[in-house]
Amino acid sequence: MMKATIVTAPTSTNGDAVFQRICRASAFLIGILMLGIMLSLIMGAWPALQHFGFEFFTSAQWNPVTEEFGALNALYGTIISSVIAVALALPISIGIAVFLSELCPQNWSRPIYIGIELLAAVPSIIYGMWGLFVFAPWFSQGFQLWAGQHLAGLPLIGGMFQGPPMGVGLLTAGIILAFMILPILTSLIKEALSTLPNVLREASYGIGATQFEVIVHVLLPAIKGPIFGALILALGRALGETMAITFVIGGAQSISSSLFMPATSIAATIAEQFNEATGALQISSLIGLGLVLFMITFIVMGVARILLRRSAQQ
Amino acid sequence: MTRRQFKNHVFKGLCVAATALGIGILLLILMTLFQKGFAGMNWALFSEVTPGPGGEGGLANAIVGSLIMTSLGIVIAAPIGVMAGTWLAEYGRNSKTADLIRFLNGMLMSAPSILIGLFVYEMVVVFMGHFSGWAGAIALAVIALPVIISATEEMLKLVPTSLREAGAGLGASRWRVTFSLSYRAVGTGIVTGILLAIARISGETAPLLFTALNSSFMTINPNEPMANLPVTIYKFAMSPYESWNQLAWSGALLITLAILALNIASRILPGLNKRRAS
Numbered sequence: 001m002m003k004a005t006i007v008t009a010p011t012s013t014n015g016d017a018v019f020q021r022i023c024r025a026s027a028f029l030i031g032i033l034m035l036g037i038m039l040s041l042i043m044g045a046w047p048a049l050q051h052f053g054f055e056f057f058t059s060a061q062w063n064p065v066t067e068e069f070g071a072l073n074a075l076y077g078t079i080i081s082s083v084i085a086v087a088l089a090l091p092i093s094i095g096i097a098v099f100l101s102e103l104c105p106q107n108w109s110r111p112i113y114i115g116i117e118l119l120a121a122v123p124s125i126i127y128g129m130w131g132l133f134v135f136a137p138w139f140s141q142g143f144q145l146w147a148g149q150h151l152a153g154l155p156l157i158g159g160m161f162q163g164p165p166m167g168v169g170l171l172t173a174g175i176i177l178a179f180m181i182l183p184i185l186t187s188l189i190k191e192a193l194s195t196l197p198n199v200l201r202e203a204s205y206g207i208g209a210t211q212f213e214v215i216v217h218v219l220l221p222a223i224k225g226p227i228f229g230a231l232i233l234a235l236g237r238a239l240g241e242t243m244a245i246t247f248v249i250g251g252a253q254s255i256s257s258s259l260f261m262p263a264t265s266i267a268a269t270i271a272e273q274f275n276e277a278t279g280a281l282q283i284s285s286l287i288g289l290g291l292v293l294f295m296i297t298f299i300v301m302g303v304a305r306i307l308l309r310r311s312a313q314q
Numbered sequence: 315m316t317r318r319q320f321k322n323h324v325f326k327g328l329c330v331a332a333t334a335l336g337i338g339i340l341l342l343i344l345m346t347l348f349q350k351g352f353a354g355m356n357w358a359l360f361s362e363v364t365p366g367p368g369g370e371g372g373l374a375n376a377i378v379g380s381l382i383m384t385s386l387g388i389v390i391a392a393p394i395g396v397m398a399g400t401w402l403a404e405y406g407r408n409s410k411t412a413d414l415i416r417f418l419n420g421m422l423m424s425a426p427s428i429l430i431g432l433f434v435y436e437m438v439v440v441f442m443g444h445f446s447g448w449a450g451a452i453a454l455a456v457i458a459l460p461v462i463i464s465a466t467e468e469m470l471k472l473v474p475t476s477l478r479e480a481g482a483g484l485g486a487s488r489w490r491v492t493f494s495l496s497y498r499a500v501g502t503g504i505v506t507g508i509l510l511a512i513a514r515i516s517g518e519t520a521p522l523l524f525t526a527l528n529s530s531f532m533t534i535n536p537n538e539p540m541a542n543l544p545v546t547i548y549k550f551a552m553s554p555y556e557s558w559n560q561l562a563w564s565g566a567l568l569i570t571l572a573i574l575a576l577n578i579a580s581r582i583l584p585g586l587n588k589r590r591a592s
Contacts, residue, residue: 015487015489016487016488016489019488019489019492020401020405020488020489022397023397023398023400023401023404023405024401024405024406026393026394026395026397026398026401027397027398027401027402027406027412027415027463028415029394029398029459030398030415030418030419030422030459030460030463031414031415031418033422033456033459034418034421034422036433036437037422037425037429037430037433040432040433040436040437041429041432041433043436044432044436091332092332092335092336093332094332095328095329095331095332095333096329096332096333096336098329099329099330099332099333100333103326103329103330104333112333112337114581115336115337115340116333116336116337116340117577118340118574118577119336119339119340121513121573121574121577122340122343122517122570122573122574123516123517123518123519123544123569123570123573124517124518124519124520125517125519125544125547125548125566126343126347126517126566126569126570127343128548128551129547129551129562129563129566130342130343130346130347132551133346133350133551134342134346179339182336182339186336210318210319210321210322211322211325211326212318212321212322212325212326213318213322215325216325233424236424237424239426240424240425240426240427240428240429241426242426242427242428242519242520243519243520243544243548246548247551247552267426267428267520270428270432271428271520271523274432274435274523274524275523275524275527287432287436290428290429290432293426293428293429294425294426294429297424297425297426298421298425301420301421301424302421305417305420305421
């Protein structure tokens, strides 16, 4: 395939300059695209921002009939579901990474790791369908029923587990998201573990430490930085996830203290309402939500990248 | 057994359990897809267009639409991506500009895909005045682009400097070195990156929702709204009609198998090349 592109004309410095220019233009296109995305979101959101002012970000109203729009409901659902996802996925992915790089026999490690990586290849919409039709019914009959009987009465955390066991809702969205960010977290943590010098392990085992002691007291503390970076990166992924969340979050424009209640996220609101939007103000408000999402993910991802780069340099 | 040994065993057990959970989820999802999707796997799925509510039919128009838009997207993204990656690896290297572009490329790669959809909606759909296959293809291209760029750059960085120096020593100009030596040396790696980009975009739903929209007709004209598998699956899965739900599961099985195959192919490909070379 590559052979066909080889130009057989005599080499000339002219061709060199032309090729370099085309390549540079292609690379600069990325900058133009990022700028374009930001500008188009700001321009699209402008009418809504002008109409509602700063209240757009703080209002929990979302009513297409009275044309009142605020981002708070969606923002709340986005952040809480992502935080749940990261909190659930972190210990599991540390477990997997430790198993693959420290405990498991070498020739088993690769096929298992490929399996985990394939989890990242499964499209978002498949997670959504599976979450809604398989996981949610099972979850409502199992954990939600149990939690309703045993956890809902507890002080402090009880409120988080109240409400009917519907299956869909904020917690379900967080759990499905956790499955989705598992591969990226695992691969970053595994990579960090593999950069540690073997001397560290040999020294610790040499003084008679068990595997648990070596891993928990020596290895994991040594990669605290990269783990934190990976965590922020996974958070950024979770914030922007669309289709899976649209299926399982329940699509309710409300804020509830219970994690079992349906909620919504920024991406899910856009996906559900954009094509059905009736007025220009609703379209503009939806693009405004997009702008909020863009800013959050940009900041979170920027921080993650800087953290990961810094720990890679050390 | 001492306390320390006990703790050690519990810890190892938990790590095994975490791994089993990860693999278990993958197997559960695949099992569900086969269980629910396999029943609808018949010839009609590929030969008939999507039916009206409650009717019988297939996914032919959605499959064709997805193939067209994915191909167009890759045809747009691949040359630009490979050249941009070439610039980063061969010309820009450690300059401040290259660093900035690398950073922005990473940001674009992790930008929520629904925002790409909004962007293309405003740039292409509003401009053209209607939804179209082109808009869908462009949205997919924007998503594929950063994947291809970073794969190309990573691969070209593996080319040893001595190889480039050898080429230059023979009097070849820089672009000649790039084409005849660098691309040849890591061509398979770049193709692998493109395969992964195809896998990435063929399941994307969010950016197609308001660019390509959907269609119940067979069309190969990208100037019109175009049927596609992901949006059809979304619409059919959420509907109350049983025949639509069945088609959604069959489509889901189809798309997942295609993507997993692409992923596995992209893992086998570099290995094959190595074996041939040795």
